[in-house]
Amino acid sequence: MIEIKNLYKDFGKKKVLKGIDLTINKGDKIAIIGPSGCGKSTLLRCINMLEKPTKGEVIFNGINLCDKDVELNKIRQKMGMVFQQFNLFSHLSVIDNITLAPIKLGLMSKSKAEKEALRLLKLIDLSDKKNEFPNNLSGGQKQRVAIVRSLILNPDIILFDEPTSALDPEMVKEVTEVMKKIADDGMTMVVVSHEMSFVKEFASRVLFMDDGNIIEQGSSNDIFKHPKSERLKEFLSKIGN
Amino acid sequence: MEWLFNIWEFFVSIWDNFYYSVIYDRRYEFILEGLFNTVIIALFAVILGIVIGVCVALVRNYHDKTNKLKILDKIAKLYVNIIRGTPVILQLMIIYYVIFKSVDINIVIVGILAFGINSGAYVSEIIRAGINSIDAGQMEAGYSLGFTYSKVMRYILMPQAIKNILPALGNEFITLLKETSVGAYIGIIELTKASDIIASRTYDYFFPLIIIALIYLVMTLGLSKLVNMMEVKLNNDRD
Numbered sequence A: 001m002i003e004i005k006n007l008y009k010d011f012g013k014k015k016v017l018k019g020i021d022l023t024i025n026k027g028d029k030i031a032i033i034g035p036s037g038c039g040k041s042t043l044l045r046c047i048n049m050l051e052k053p054t055k056g057e058v059i060f061n062g063i064n065l066c067d068k069d070v071e072l073n074k075i076r077q078k079m080g081m082v083f084q085q086f087n088l089f090s091h092l093s094v095i096d097n098i099t100l101a102p103i104k105l106g107l108m109s110k111s112k113a114e115k116e117a118l119r120l121l122k123l124i125d126l127s128d129k130k131n132e133f134p135n136n137l138s139g140g141q142k143q144r145v146a147i148v149r150s151l152i153l154n155p156d157i158i159l160f161d162e163p164t165s166a167l168d169p170e171m172v173k174e175v176t177e178v179m180k181k182i183a184d185d186g187m188t189m190v191v192v193s194h195e196m197s198f199v200k201e202f203a204s205r206v207l208f209m210d211d212g213n214i215i216e217q218g219s220s221n222d223i224f225k226h227p228k229s230e231r232l233k234e235f236l237s238k239i240g241n
Numbered sequence B: 001m002e003w004l005f006n007i008w009e010f011f012v013s014i015w016d017n018f019y020y021s022v023i024y025d026r027r028y029e030f031i032l033e034g035l036f037n038t039v040i041i042a043l044f045a046v047i048l049g050i051v052i053g054v055c056v057a058l059v060r061n062y063h064d065k066t067n068k069l070k071i072l073d074k075i076a077k078l079y080v081n082i083i084r085g086t087p088v089i090l091q092l093m094i095i096y097y098v099i100f101k102s103v104d105i106n107i108v109i110v111g112i113l114a115f116g117i118n119s120g121a122y123v124s125e126i127i128r129a130g131i132n133s134i135d136a137g138q139m140e141a142g143y144s145l146g147f148t149y150s151k152v153m154r155y156i157l158m159p160q161a162i163k164n165i166l167p168a169l170g171n172e173f174i175t176l177l178k179e180t181s182v183g184a185y186i187g188i189i190e191l192t193k194a195s196d197i198i199a200s201r202t203y204d205y206f207f208p209l210i211i212i213a214l215i216y217l218v219m220t221l222g223l224s225k226l227v228n229m230m231e232v233k234l235n236n237d238r239d
């Protein structure tokens, strides 16, 4: 579904991604781990072109997203993203947050979008909050809403950038439970996370990144039980694995 | 008894002053005309300023975010720098004495154009600041859902930025109301010029100046109150 070839990203003089190759297939549940600052967010943001790669290719359903005349907005409708800071639209109620895109992008009628949003709110157990504004929600509630906000567009893939890192510990589970539910329904997902217990349960493939490269990848068993590279061993011991 | 007479005399002379400054020869009509022109110029100038300001702000923001429209962005920046870097009276004189030198045009319209062009630069900065005050994550969330730049602006950034922008625009209008007094210099009969005309006939500046000062104050203080109320209301909406 997505093929990343020899991807480089510089910010001025700083080289952040240094030749990433990665293939993502339909139904993959990929977790990306690695020390902070190693380029995990940048990689995700290059996949949906929030950052323009300096060099290399990102091919999504046969289209090279680095080409100049690609309609990125159309592509992004099929590529959801969930942010560490939730980024709910603070001027809109929960239900309007969820229905804004399908309605304004002309993908659903208002009534269809609202019906769909209510169904999704039920799924994340927040039906009673549909008219609340984001400021009145807890972090865990915000993130659950953010997840269904991208889910309603029925994307081919959803990218998660540390979805639980801004949450109080007691709220992590309510978000990871929703993510597991979506995973079980067959969604293709790429998740950057420091929540190792979740990664172990969830991931069909774990990538370990360091210093702008993918150093090692494999099943969670491979990565956590039989790490090969010194850097991964060091990383795992540092996080107390 | 003489002191009583003196006081009487004093009030009579004040009344005389007032009478000759305002009522005699329907001189209040100058003040009404001045008030009308002041309000008309400020109102249409702020509208023109908003039109120019929105365009300039969007060009510059679009350039900042996408690195496109390079030349337009340069022009927009130059405009803002020239306007903010020179006195408004100079801009007014250039527009009247140089640009419209040989054109027969209503001087009030010259005022509207000059103050509107001036205001546009300040309004564009107000709008840019309003947009920049919104967390970048809001824009990215919009993009990641498949919105284009213009839809992100329309449905996500502007509705939030307007909270900061509207009160600042109110203040810009208040500033303009006072600034139009500069128009007296090229002969626009706005409030300040009106008082000057009356005083040049009576040789007495007291009432003409006090009256227009009161009119300016009533307008600006009243509008400030409105702006404050608007601010409170916008801030109470939804959070």
Ligand SMILES: Nc1ncnc2c1ncn2[C@@H]1O[C@H](COP(=O)(O)OP(=O)(O)O)[C@@H](O)[C@H]1O
Pocket (backbone or CB within 6 Å): A011, A014, A016, A035, A036, A037, A038, A039, A040, A041, A042, A043
């Ligand atoms: N917009 C940017 N401008 C400059 N440097 C950036 C930018 N975004 C990220 N970086 C730098 O790139 C490096 C990798 O960042 P990031 O991808 O966020 O790391 P991670 O998500 O793995 O913690 C960091 O050193 C960061 O400072």
Ligand SMILES: [Mg+2]
Pocket (backbone or CB within 6 Å): A040, A041, A042, A161, A162
């Ligand atoms: Mg990160």
